[in-house]
Amino acid sequence: MSTDRQRDPAPETPADAAERWRHWHGQREAAVSSSYGPLSLTGTYWLSDFPEGRIPAVPGEWREDGGEVLLSARAEDGITVDGKPLTGTVRLAADHGPVHASRVATGGRRLVVLRREGLWAVRDFDPGSEARSAFRGIEATPYDERWVVPGVYRPYGAERSVRVENADGRERGLGLAGELVFELHGGEHTLQVAVEEDGSLWAVFADATSGRDSYRFRFLRPAAPAADGSVTVDLNRALLPPCAFADHFICPFPPPGNTLDTAVAAGERRQLTH
DSSP, X not given: OOOOOOOOXXXXXXXXXXXXXXXXXXXXXXXXXXXXXXXXXEEEEEGGXXXXXXXXXXXXXXEEETTEEEEEEOGGGOEEETTEEOOEEEEEOOOOSOGGGOSEEETTEEEXXXXXXXXXXXXXXXXXXXXXXXXXXXXXXXXXXXXXXXXXXXXXXXXXXXXXXXXXXXXEEEEEEEEEEEEETXXXXXXXXXXXXXXXXXXXXXXXXXXXXXXXXXXXOOOOOOTTSEEEEEGGGOBOOGGGTOTTOOOBOOOTTOBOSSOOOOSEEEEEEO
16 A cells, blocks of 8 residues: 655745746737737727628628628628638628637638627728737736735625726626725725626726826736635736727726726736837
8 A cells, every 4th residue: 555645736936926927928928919819900890880781991791680790792802701702691690709710701801790789890800900010019017926915706696787988989888796805005995897707707997007107997807716705816917908909999998996096016017019
């Protein structure tokens, strides 16, 4: 009979955590600058703005038809659907997968069907975009363990929706499932958060650095809380929203109460361009 005992893994050291953060940061830069990352978005076109069905920058004819979009194309439009040339009309639902897997393409571009609050749009992702060519990285504060603090998630009795302005100037609903409470710089802070499908949390927040030393607002995505609601809040991983990389995203602004009265000089701050 073996007398070996399985040892608990060694606790993570600050050096280990810093290395994990550097790996995460490198992956973020690679994802942002990938062929169909946020830098490649060159337009979001709401079909209600083009009732005749013709979008000047996008080939084909696009029309709303209740719960679907009708796309009509001729051979000279150069559109493919599911990898096959489209001549005629096809019915499309909203795309929910990764951009590179969207059904509609033209040349190297991907045309993504989007629906928000009953309105339909087409997004044009072009790997040859000027923003992608100009990108030189994401400016971020190096990892500091002092920005990792314990928190607790307190769910609401029922999900709430608040109207907030979006980056495109329109107001839309933002679903919120609860509050994330944590201490920072000697004070207690609260962020209203949504819960993602995998149980992780998502907050849109601003702080005393926003619009000056960092982008005007950022995202925070803590892991799923434990059964008792405890969650680690790692502000080293504060994220730039997609609209920090391309003007054509419709990111929501922070809901009321999600502007912290302290400086979060951590995480991603702005994109670097040449």
